[in-house]
Amino acid sequence: MAQAQVPVTVLTGYLGAGKTTLLNRILSEQHGKKYAVIVNEFGELGVDNDLVVNADEEVFEMNNGCICCTVRGDLIRIIEGLMKRKDKFDGILVETTGLADPGPVAQTFFTDDEVKAKTRLDAIITVVDAKHFLGQLDQGSEAEQQIAFADVILLNKTDLVSEDELKKVEAKINSINRYAHIFRTQKSQIELNAILDKGAFDLKRILEFEPEFLHHGHDHDHEEEVKSLSLTADRPVDPDKFQKWMGALLQLRGPDIFRSKGILAIDGAPRRYVYQGVHMMMDSDWGTPWKDGETRSSKLGFIGRNLDGENLQRGFNDCLK
Amino acid sequence: MKLDLANPAWRQTLPPGRSVAGDAPAVACAFNKDGSLGGFALGDGRVRLLPADISAGETAAGEPLHGGVVLALVDDPAGDGFVSGGDDGRLLRIAADGRTSELACQKGKWFEHIAGHRATGAIAASAGKNAYVVKAGEVREFGPHQSTVAALDFSKDGSRIACAHYGGVTVWSIGQVVLPPRRFAWRGSHVALKWSTDGKFIATGTQENDIHVWRMAQATDMRMQGYPAKVKSLSWTADARFLYTSAQPVFTAWPFSGKGPEGKPPLQFGDEGAGLMTVVAAHPAAEFVAGGYDSGELQLGDIKTKRSVVLKMADGSAITCLAWSPDGFRLAVGNEAGTLLVLDLRR
Numbered sequence: 001m002a003q004a005q006v007p008v009t010v011l012t013g014y015l016g017a018g019k020t021t022l023l024n025r026i027l028s029e030q031h032g033k034k035y036a037v038i039v040n041e042f043g044e045l046g047v048d049n050d051l052v053v054n055a056d057e058e059v060f061e062m063n064n065g066c067i068c069c070t071v072r073g074d075l076i077r078i079i080e081g082l083m084k085r086k087d088k089f090d091g092i093l094v095e096t097t098g099l100a101d102p103g104p105v106a107q108t109f110f111t112d113d114e115v116k117a118k119t120r121l122d123a124i125i126t127v128v129d130a131k132h133f134l135g136q137l138d139q140g141s142e143a144e145q146q147i148a149f150a151d152v153i154l155l156n157k158t159d160l161v162s163e164d165e166l167k168k169v170e171a172k173i174n175s176i177n178r179y180a181h182i183f184r185t186q187k188s189q190i191e192l193n194a195i196l197d198k199g200a201f202d203l204k205r206i207l208e209f210e211p212e213f214l215h216h217g218h219d220h221d222h223e224e225e226v227k228s229l230s231l232t233a234d235r236p237v238d239p240d241k242f243q244k245w246m247g248a249l250l251q252l253r254g255p256d257i258f259r260s261k262g263i264l265a266i267d268g269a270p271r272r273y274v275y276q277g278v279h280m281m282m283d284s285d286w287g288t289p290w291k292d293g294e295t296r297s298s299k300l301g302f303i304g305r306n307l308d309g310e311n312l313q314r315g316f317n318d319c320l321k
Numbered sequence: 322m323k324l325d326l327a328n329p330a331w332r333q334t335l336p337p338g339r340s341v342a343g344d345a346p347a348v349a350c351a352f353n354k355d356g357s358l359g360g361f362a363l364g365d366g367r368v369r370l371l372p373a374d375i376s377a378g379e380t381a382a383g384e385p386l387h388g389g390v391v392l393a394l395v396d397d398p399a400g401d402g403f404v405s406g407g408d409d410g411r412l413l414r415i416a417a418d419g420r421t422s423e424l425a426c427q428k429g430k431w432f433e434h435i436a437g438h439r440a441t442g443a444i445a446a447s448a449g450k451n452a453y454v455v456k457a458g459e460v461r462e463f464g465p466h467q468s469t470v471a472a473l474d475f476s477k478d479g480s481r482i483a484c485a486h487y488g489g490v491t492v493w494s495i496g497q498v499v500l501p502p503r504r505f506a507w508r509g510s511h512v513a514l515k516w517s518t519d520g521k522f523i524a525t526g527t528q529e530n531d532i533h534v535w536r537m538a539q540a541t542d543m544r545m546q547g548y549p550a551k552v553k554s555l556s557w558t559a560d561a562r563f564l565y566t567s568a569q570p571v572f573t574a575w576p577f578s579g580k581g582p583e584g585k586p587p588l589q590f591g592d593e594g595a596g597l598m599t600v601v602a603a604h605p606a607a608e609f610v611a612g613g614y615d616s617g618e619l620q621l622g623d624i625k626t627k628r629s630v631v632l633k634m635a636d637g638s639a640i641t642c643l644a645w646s647p648d649g650f651r652l653a654v655g656n657e658a659g660t661l662l663v664l665d666l667r668r
């Protein structure tokens with residue numbers, strides 16, 4: 001039976017950033033929609049709702065032995081269980097713990113066929129505490145990873161810092177993830193339409209992605225830092241060469257590449273080829289057709305660690321006709 | 322046994338039986354001990370009890386027994402009805418007359434998997450990372466396991482239970498003497514488990530589309546790969562000679578007599594279904610087998626003659642559960658659309 005896939009929104013962010021406030025608002029506001037919420041701590045939510053499910057963030061490593069190929073098996077189980085309900089809902093929200101790596105959650109939606117058939121990952125929202133974010137970055141890799149994976153960032157508690165400090169935080173966020181949409185908020189106040197049903201993982205909507213141009217220059221001494229980079233090409237892509245290059249790149253560098261997406265002008269193909277990946281896992285499809293006379297250019301975007309833009313661009317150039 | 326499982330007439334019309342439209346997806350089904358009732362667990366919290374006798378009158382849908390989804394249902398090994406588990410954290414005993422009593426409650430957890438052992442009357446059920454054994458009114462806890470228990474089963478003699486979780490299987494002795502559990506390790510997430518009917522093997526289906534089987538005596542293991550999807554349904558034949566597995570378009574049985582299945586292809590027979598088999602159930606006594614498909618088809622087969630017949634359901638909804646009556650004459654079938662069938666397969 002053809003059934004619309006239920007959108008799943010993942011909510012990450014440090015403890016105290018405002019995730020629970022946002023969840024409580026989504027659950028209590030009158031918006032005419034019904035959401036199931038998967039949380040890691042029951043007690044925190046103020047509302048009593050039978051659509052709130054407790055999860056333990058059970059991550060397992062896949063049998064390929066790769067450190068980045070990790071999946072939330074509990075999510076597969078819970079989503080399967082929720083889908084057996086008679087009463088359907090408009091969306092699922094998954095809250096992660098403050099120190100969670102968003103990778104396994106996202107990869108769950110690339111891995112499991114039944115989860116893929118019944119739900120779709122809509123977007124990853126990261127709630128950031130404007131006052132403490134820069135300090136949290138120094139405490140470990142989690143804060144950085146949560147920014148790197150995000151499609152939407154709520155820069156929250158903006159009332160507690162000056163405009164100068166805010167600009168500094170935004171600049172830092174931008175240097176990690178150029179593609180995320182940042183909203184400044186206080187007490188997690190945000191129009192829900194702005195953050196739900198974004199289609200950030202929807203291959204059909206990938207065309208809305210506008211990569212920034214590659215910034216050459218002085219970032220070589222900060223290579224361990226997470227950053228975003230884009231590659232472009234105006235000549236058509238040789239599909240075999242591209243597949244080989246990308247396959248080898250992900251095999252070798254998958255753990256360091258958090259997210260990637262691309263729109264390719266394949267040599268001789270009337271349609272765009274679009275793909276989207278998390279670490280080594282990837283989905284791809286044919287997108288919209290090129291119009292007559294339209295410039296057929298290809299764009300790739302990466303967010304990751306230890307990325308050498310010039311080297312990547314050279315590799316990509318070798319895939320062109 | 323007077324069963325004609327390859328009756329060509331059934332290609333056009335379903336065998337005689339009872340068909341009821343449930344209000345929610347069917348999650349699990351079973352027959353009670355004397356085979357007089359087919360029980361169906363539904364996604365709206367109800368458990369529908371349908372008389373196996375076609376001439377008997379219809380029963381009412383009844384009130385929901387669980388708060389959300391009924392996640393598991395087995396025949397009650399110590400009673401005349403069923404045992405159900407739900408996402409409301411309750412494990413219930415349902416008598417044949419519909420009366421219920423609570424066997425266990427784990428608030429905030431889901432009672433997801435249940436197994437029963439007829440000879441000892443013991444019930445094993447899992448909620449979260451723990452398994453619980455209910456016997457003679459006493460509830461004992463086994464665990465916690467390293468992750469939520471994803472499947473469980475009794476040994477042939479009922480003295481042990483096996484629990485599947487991340488990283489393999491844990492076997493607990495459930496006698497009064499507390500023994501340390503035995504662990505059988507294999508990396509990854511194990512999502513289905515069946516102990517062989519002769520007690521010699523434990524089989525699991527994994528998240529990564531393969532099957533893992535441990536030989537109890539030597540604690541050696543084997544892995545069967547090449548499935549296009551997760552194998553969520555496993556079923557040993559009554560004589561333990563074959564292990565049927567879902568996730569193939571035809572009946573797929575691994576031979577466990579003689580030297581075992583290593584290095585051999587599985588035995589495959591039957592018509593190629595329109596999709597993949599979602600659930601498979603070996604007959605409780607004879608060489609027959611039933612398989613349900615994601616396309617809604619139902620196939621009945623005979624491993625001896627390799628004959629089979631495909632039955633088409635009207636609504637084309639994926640089959641979610643199958644159960645044979647204890648005498649093997651009837652088959653309970655449920656699907657995602659909530660169609661509940663009790664078919665009479667006697668000739």
Ligand SMILES: [Zn+2]
Nearest residue numbers: 066068069280
């Ligand atoms: Zn990996």
